[in-house]
Amino acid sequence: MERFTPRQKLWLEHDGRLVMSDYRVRLLELVAESGSLAHAATVLGLSYRRAWGKVKEIEANLGMPLVQSAIGGAGGGHTTLTPEGQELVRAYRRYQARLERAMAEAFEEELGGLTGPGQSVPRP
Amino acid sequence: MERFTPRQKLWLEHDGRLVMSDYRVRLLELVAESGSLAHAATVLGLSYRRAWGKVKEIEANLGMPLVQSAIGGAGGGHTTLTPEGQELVRAYRRYQARLERAMAEAFEEELGGLTGPGQSVPRP
Numbered sequence: 001m002e003r004f005t006p007r008q009k010l011w012l013e014h015d016g017r018l019v020m021s022d023y024r025v026r027l028l029e030l031v032a033e034s035g036s037l038a039h040a041a042t043v044l045g046l047s048y049r050r051a052w053g054k055v056k057e058i059e060a061n062l063g064m065p066l067v068q069s070a071i072g073g074a075g076g077g078h079t080t081l082t083p084e085g086q087e088l089v090r091a092y093r094r095y096q097a098r099l100e101r102a103m104a105e106a107f108e109e110e111l112g113g114l115t116g117p118g119q120s121v122p123r124p
Numbered sequence: 125m126e127r128f129t130p131r132q133k134l135w136l137e138h139d140g141r142l143v144m145s146d147y148r149v150r151l152l153e154l155v156a157e158s159g160s161l162a163h164a165a166t167v168l169g170l171s172y173r174r175a176w177g178k179v180k181e182i183e184a185n186l187g188m189p190l191v192q193s194a195i196g197g198a199g200g201g202h203t204t205l206t207p208e209g210q211e212l213v214r215a216y217r218r219y220q221a222r223l224e225r226a227m228a229e230a231f232e233e234e235l236g237g238l239t240g241p242g243q244s245v246p247r248p
Contacts, residue, residue: 003138004137004138004144005137005138006134006135006136007134007135007136008135010130010131010227011131011132012128014127062238091234091235091237094234095230095235098226098230098234099132099226102226102230103134103223106219110215110218110219110222111136113215114186
């Protein structure tokens with residue numbers, strides 16, 4: 001248990017295309033936290049144009065408006081999440097948290113015997 | 125629900141290094157099914173040498189013998205899993221199956237409202 005760390009990556013697909021991921025929800029979350037798409041883009045090392053395109057792509061894939069903007073000066077003004085966008089971020093974070101807990105529990109119960117040299121995996 | 129498919133990738137790390145994954149357990153499973161590391165290598169598009177090195181790497185990382193071989197002719201003879209190897213494959217597959225079920229359930233309950241254009245995500 002102390003030697004091995006279980007890891008997981010989660011995403012949603014539509015027709016084999018990636019439509020939501022940890023990275024995408026992080027982008028939306030950064031917009032919600034800062035009120036600025038420019039700030040979110042900087043944190044993720046994206047150009048403003050690229051971050052904007054990513055948000056528009058997510059909106060198109062999910063079929064819902066996620067951000068709303070007020071016209072501003074340099075940096076693109078003020079951007080916030082729509083109610084749907086806020087709920088999407090909350091729902092996805094709940095989803096991730098549930099699967100983090102499920103992973104820890106399943107690892108402990110199924111693979112908890114993996115403790116290193118000379119050890120075998122006990123059958124529960 | 126019918127529009128989006130939840131996906132996950134699972135792996136185990138030790139000190140930030142990948143030590144077990146879907147791919148690695150598939151390699152071991154193919155050895156168990158065919159009794160041949162050469163066959164397993166072919167199915168995965170690996171050279172025999174590469175597949176053998178991968179198995180040795182997994183053994184070193186986990187600290188347990190996973191395969192046992194009888195000397196043979198072309199293709200490396202007969203290779204089977206040790207009891208520890210067999211139990212590792214079974215335990216990892218149980219682990220994966222549990223998290224597949226947990227993912228389907230969490231997706232349904234947290235993100236089941238993502239059904240496309242015009243829909244929002246309902247709060248459970």
